[in-house]
Structures are given as structure tokens and as C-alpha cells.
Amino acid sequence: MLPGGFQAPATQVATVRSELERLRAALADLAGLPLGDAELTAGIREANQVRALLDDLRRVAYTAEPCPMPALEMLIAEMLAIHFCSDRAESVAVLSELRDEVRRRAARREGVVAAGAARLFWVNPVADLRVMNLLEDCGARLCGTEYLFCHALDRIPEDLPPMEALAQMALADPMAGPSADRAQRIIADARALGAEGIVISRIPGASHCAMEGAVIGRAVQDELGLPAIELEVPPVADPMWPTLKTRLEALVETVLAGRVR
Amino acid sequence: MICAGIDGGSRAIKIVLMDCATLKVVASDVCDQGVDHDALVRDLLRGLMKTAGVTRSKVKRVVATGYTRNAITLSDTTVTEITCHAVGVRHAVPDAATIIEIGGQDSKLLRLNPDGGVRDFAMNNRCAAGTGRFLEVVAARLGVGLDRLGALAHKARTPAPISSMCVVFAETEIIGLLASGVRPADIVAGVQKSIASRVAAMMGREAKPPVIFTGGVAMIPGMAEALAGTLGTPVRVAPEPQMTGAIGAALLACLQSRTT
Numbered sequence: 090m091l092p093g094g095f096q097a098p099a100t101q102v103a104t105v106r107s108e109l110e111r112l113r114a115a116l117a118d119l120a121g122l123p124l125g126d127a128e129l130t131a132g133i134r135e136a137n138q139v140r141a142l143l144d145d146l147r148r149v150a151y152t153a154e155p156c157p158m159p160a161l162e163m164l165i166a167e168m169l170a171i172h173f174c175s176d177r178a179e180s181v182a183v184l185s186e187l188r189d190e191v192r193r194r195a196a197r198r199e200g201v202v203a204a205g206a207a208r209l210f211w212v213n214p215v216a217d218l219r220v221m222n223l224l225e226d227c228g229a230r231l232c233g234t235e236y237l238f239c240h241a242l243d244r245i246p247e248d249l250p251p252m253e254a255l256a257q258m259a260l261a262d263p264m265a266g267p268s269a270d271r272a273q274r275i276i277a278d279a280r281a282l283g284a285e286g287i288v289i290s291r292i293p294g295a296s297h298c299a300m301e302g303a304v305i306g307r308a309v310q311d312e313l314g315l316p317a318i319e320l321e322v323p324p325v326a327d328p329m330w331p332t333l334k335t336r337l338e339a340l341v342e343t344v345l346a347g348r349v350r
Numbered sequence: 351m352i353c354a355g356i357d358g359g360s361r362a363i364k365i366v367l368m369d370c371a372t373l374k375v376v377a378s379d380v381c382d383q384g385v386d387h388d389a390l391v392r393d394l395l396r397g398l399m400k401t402a403g404v405t406r407s408k409v410k411r412v413v414a415t416g417y418t419r420n421a422i423t424l425s426d427t428t429v430t431e432i433t434c435h436a437v438g439v440r441h442a443v444p445d446a447a448t449i450i451e452i453g454g455q456d457s458k459l460l461r462l463n464p465d466g467g468v469r470d471f472a473m474n475n476r477c478a479a480g481t482g483r484f485l486e487v488v489a490a491r492l493g494v495g496l497d498r499l500g501a502l503a504h505k506a507r508t509p510a511p512i513s514s515m516c517v518v519f520a521e522t523e524i525i526g527l528l529a530s531g532v533r534p535a536d537i538v539a540g541v542q543k544s545i546a547s548r549v550a551a552m553m554g555r556e557a558k559p560p561v562i563f564t565g566g567v568a569m570i571p572g573m574a575e576a577l578a579g580t581l582g583t584p585v586r587v588a589p590e591p592q593m594t595g596a597i598g599a600a601l602l603a604c605l606q607s608r609t610t
């Protein structure tokens with residue numbers, strides 16, 4: 090069992106670990122510094138500090154009612170999970186303040202969209218960031234995400250030898266393995282976060298897997314009974330705006346009508 | 351009490367006046383879409399009210415749907431065509447489980463819950479190859495009217511394979527087929543089959559019957575048969591398929607007028 094609920098054979102973990110060992114040796118050689126377990130453990134601890142902050146932020150932002158944080162700002166915050174290394178201290182400071190602000194808003198029941206907005210779970214990052222604003226314009230809020238790097242949000246095990254822990258995390262990457270495994274992770278998260286609908290976005294010509302939308306959408310419909318839509322979002326989405334708006338509005342209508350029924 | 355449903359589609363505007371007490375259509379009309387969507391809607395509604403002997407003050411609520419719904423200034427509210435088609439079809443066919451709607455610019459697939467609500471839906475992406483526009487292009491290229499495409503398709507012996515994913519390329523492909531002597535009837539049948547295949551791909555799984563076909567393209571003979579053949583299940587054309595969205599909008603207007 091891997092972090093995030095994924096699974097992989099022990100032989101696969103061993104193979105990845107041996108490749109990471111080669112990488113460790115190469116890095117130590119290039120840097121002219123030792124890269125022992127102690128250094129790796131310290132690095133893992135620092136990465137986990139960022140992950141813990143993001144975990145807190147996501148939990149409050151995605152569960153508080155009304156929604157205390159806009160979808161676009163949450164996307165940018167989550168992106169720090171894979172871009173914090175260039176300035177760890179600044180990333181920690183930004184995330185800490187953001188988390189505290191979101192906690193304050195949640196305590197005061199302040200929202201960026203009206204209470205009762207349709208709770209949508211978003212899969213894959215968008216090429217045109219404005220679409221995250223459109224989600225809210227259409228009467229919805231984010232209640233969870235899977236931006237293809239959920240393995241960078243999960244805590245790296247600190248009770249394992251560091252190379253074993255890193256090998257497991259590498260294999261918990263949703264881009265490794267079949268879309269069906271990824272769908273199960275999405276279903277578990279969407280269920281836990283109370284999602285009422287799923288949006289699977291795609292970037293034309295740049296999606297991870299051409300068939301993932303169908304696989305994830307069907308699994309979500311079958312196991313959760315939730316409506317799931319696919320959106321193709323190009324880098325400049327202006328020509329697609331009316332159809333994107335229609336789909337998101339229709340999803341919101343479907344969710345709200347389902348509540349009445 | 352009278353309410354109105356307006357479906358501002360990409361190719362046509364449809365308006366329905368409905369008696370909210372009986373949920374019967376009092377009057378309906380269609381006109382081609384144009385540049386000034388709002389003015390066309392106003393003119394069409396004015397004419398319709400005159401024909402039906404209804405004054406504007408008698409129309410209690412107006413719901414707009416369709417591609418140009420947000421440009422219709424006389425509407426009280428807007429609802430997407432997904433919801434309106436679901437409501438409109440279930441009103442006419444209460445046991446409908448799957449709806450295929452093909453309009454001028456897009457195609458939609460709706461799966462319904464047993465209670466009539468939308469379970470989930472899919473729409474085609476930017477490409478017009480699975481829409482009515484494809485048939486218009488073909489009809490123009492072959493020099494026949496849209497209403498004759500079905501009769502022509504019935505004469506097909508071997509539907510021509512149309513592999514292009516884009517209407518522009520498909521038109522080029524059709525020119526090539528004509529030049530190589532393929533019969534127009536086989537081309538039309540091939541195009542209908544191609545559209546049906548795209549809808550089937552959107553379906554992604556078995557179509558739960560009853561499958562109801564609606565939208566303007568449902569009026570073109572041969573399309574329902576092409577869909578049925580590709581999906582492997584009977585496909586019924588909705589009553590007044592072009593008006594389904596407007597009827598759904600009018601029904602929602604009646605419902606809203608009771609609660610607002």
C-alpha cells in the first residue's frame with residue numbers, strides 16, 4: 090500500500106528505490122557533498138511542513154460553509170506543493186498566513202460565494218485560469234481538487250527509511266499507473282469532502298491520458314451517483330466561453346435540482 | 351395564466367406560449383436566427399401573441415434558454431438547454447431515460463433519473479461534425495434540401511466512410527468522394543452514420559431505453575434510424591422535436607410563476 094491509498098508491487102517500489110539511489114549518488118557527486126539519510130530526512134521534514142500547511146488550508150477551505158476562499162486562489166496555493174522548493178521559507182510564510190486568514194473567515198462565516206452553492210470537485214488544472222472564476226460565476230464552489238499532483242499533498246512517511254519513503258511517494262504519483270486507480274483516489278476524496286458534482290478538465294493536446302475523462306467520469310457516476318462533466322479548456326478559452334459557461338451552469342442546475350428531489 | 355419559453359438556438363429561435371393551468375401549448379412559432387438576437391425574439395413573440403390573442407401583460411413569466419439566452423432581454427430568467435430539454439422531453443415522454451439532442455451547433459446527451467431529473471450529461475466539443483451544421487454543409491455541397499437528405503439516404507447501398515473529425519475537412523473529403531464517383535446517397539448515409547458514431551462515442555456506454563431524439567436535426571429523415579443502428583437500440587423522435595427546449599423553458603416558467 091502506498092500513500093494516498095494507491096497500491097504497487099514491492100518489486101516496483103524496489104526498482105524505483107534503486108533508481109533513486111543512482112540519482113542520489115549522481116547528485117552527491119555533482120554537488121561534491123554527501124547526501125546521506127540524515128540530509129534526506131531533514132528535507133522530507135521540511136517538505137512535510139509545507140504539505141501539512143496545505144492540508145490544513147484545503148480542509149478548511151473545502152469544508153467551510155460558505156466557501157471562504159476563491160477557486161483560483163486555492164489553485165495557486167495548491168501549486169505551491171510542487172513549486173515551494175525555490176523559496177521554502179517564503180512559501181511557508183505565505184501558506185501560514187493564508188491558512189490563518191481562511192480560518193478567520195470560516196469562523197466568521199464569511200464566504201466568497203453565497204452559502205449553499207453547488208459543491209464541485211475539480212480534476213486536473215486548467216490552461217486558462219479564468220475558468221476557475223467562471224465556476225463561481227456559475228453558482229458553484231470548489232469542495233476538492235485533484236490537480237494531478239495529489240502525491241505532492243500527501244505527507245511523506247517519516248517512519249520509513251527515506252529512500253523507501255521517496256520511492257513510495259514517486260509511485261503514488263497519479264500520473265503513474267492506470268486512470269482507474271486515479272479514479273478511486275478521486276472518488277475517495279470526493280466522498281470525504283461531500284462533492285455534489287465532478288468537473289474533469291482537459292487541455293487540448295496536453296492531457297495526461299486521452300481516455301482518463303471517460304474512465305474517471307464513469308467511475309464517479311457508478312460509485313457515487315454524481316454527475317460528472319468533461320471540459321476542454323484551451324490556454325485562451327475566449328472562443329469556448331459560452332459553451333464552458335453552459336456546461337458549468339447546467340452542472341449547477343443538475344446538482345441543485347438533485348437536492349430538491 | 352400564460353408563461354413563455356424562448357429557445358434562442360444557434361440556427362433558429364423557438365417560442366412557446368403555455369397555459370400554466372393545463373400545461374398545454376397555446377401557441378408556438380419558429381424563425382431563423384440572425385444578427386440581432388434580441389430584436390428577432392421580440393418580433394417573433396409579438397407576432398405570436400397577436401396570433402394567440404394574448405397581450406404582453408398576460409404573459410406572467412418568461413424563461414429563456416439556448417445559445418443566445420443571455421442576450422434575450424425580455425426574459426425573467428435563464429435556464430440552460432440541458433435542463434430545458436430534459437423537462438420538455440419528459441413532459442411529452444414521461445418514461446424517457448436517455449435523450450439525444452442534436453441542434454445546429456452542438457449535440458448533447460442526457461441521462462435521466464427515474465424521477466425525470468438529469469443524472470448526467472455530455473456535450474460535443476468545438477467541432478461541428480456531430481451537429482446539424484454538418485448536414486447543412488453536406489446538403490449544400492450535394493445541392494439538395496435538408497428535407498430530402500433522408501429520402502436520399504434511404505437509397506444508399508454502401509454508406510461512404512467519412513473519417514474526418516472536422517466539418518471543413520469532411521467537406522473536402524466529400525468533394526473527393528464525389529470526384530471518385532461515390533453516389534450522393536451513399537455520402538449522405540455515410541454522413542448520418544458519422545454523426546451517429548460521434549453521439550455513440552459521447553454516450554460512452556449502453557444507451558438506456560427509451561432513447562428519445564430531439565432537436566432540429568431530429569426532424570431530418572434518416573437520422574433516428576442512423577442513431578438506432580449505431581447505438582443498437584430503438585430511438586424515438588420526440589413530438590415536436592425542434593420545440594422541446596422552448597416547451598421545457600415554458601414549463602419551468604409556469605413552475606417558477608407558482609413559487610415566485
